[in-house]
Amino acid sequence: MRYEENFLNSTRIISRSLQQLSETNGNVDAVISCSVEIEGELSEAEGYLRAMDVEYRTLSSENKRNAQQKVNDYRDEYRVTLQRYQQTKFNAESQALKAGPSARTKLLTANQKLDMSTQQLEQSRMLVAQTEQIGNTILTDLEGQKDVLLDAQGRVKETRGFTLEAKKVLQLMGNRAFMHKCCIMFLIIFLAGVIGVIAYFGFLKKEIKS
Secondary structure, three states, X not given: OHHHHHHHHHHHHHHHHHHHHHOOOOOHHHHHHHHHHHHXXXXXXXXXXXXXXXXXXXXXXXXXXXXXXXXXXXXXXXXHHHHHHHHHHHHHHHHHHHHOXXXXXXXXXXXXXXXXXXXXXXXXXXXXXXXXXXXXXXXXHHHHHHHHHHHHHHHHHHHHHHHHHHHHHHHHHHHHHHHHHHHHHHHHHHHHHHHHHHHHHHHHHHHHHO
16 A cells, blocks of 8 residues: 555656656756656656555455455556656757757757666666566465465365264264164163062062972
8 A cells, every 4th residue: 555655646646757858948957847857757657556555465355356456456556647747858958959959958958867777777676577576486386385285274164074073973972872772772771670579579479388
C-alpha cells in the first residue's frame, strides 16, 4: 500500500512538472530544470511499480488477481505519462533552440548529463531486476512449500478424522465386549445358582428317603 501511495505522489509531481515544462516559453534553464525533475520522478515511479509487483505477488490467490490488475493499470498510466513527457520535452526544446547556439549547447550538455544519469539508472534497474528475479524464485519456492504444507495439513486433518472414527469404533467394540462379558458372567452366576439349587434339592431328597 505504501508503494502505491508513493507512485501516485510521483505521478502528481510529474503532472505538475509537465505543465511547467509546457510553459517554459523557450527558457533553456527552465526546460533543463523541469526535465531533470521529471526524469527523476519517472525513475522513482518505475521503481515503485516494480516494488508493487513484487509486493502483490506475496498476496493470497484471492486478492492477487485484483492487485495485479491494479498494477497493470498503473503501468499503462506510466507509459502514457512517459509519452506525454517525451512529446512535451521535444516541443519545449524545439522552442528553446530558437534562442541560438548558446541554448543548443546548454541543451546538449544537459541531455548528455541526463543520458549518463539514465545509464546509471539502467544499471541500477538491472540490479533491481536481478534481485526481483531472485525474489520471484524464492516466492515460487515458498508458494510450492506452502502448497505442500497445505496438502500435508489436509492429510493430517483427514488422518485425524479417520483416527477419531477408528477410536469411536474401538470404543463401541469395547463397550460391546464389556456387555458380552457381563452377560457371560451373569450366565455363569445364574447357572452356578441353578446347579446349586439342583444339588441342594437332590441332596435334600436323599435325606428324606433315608
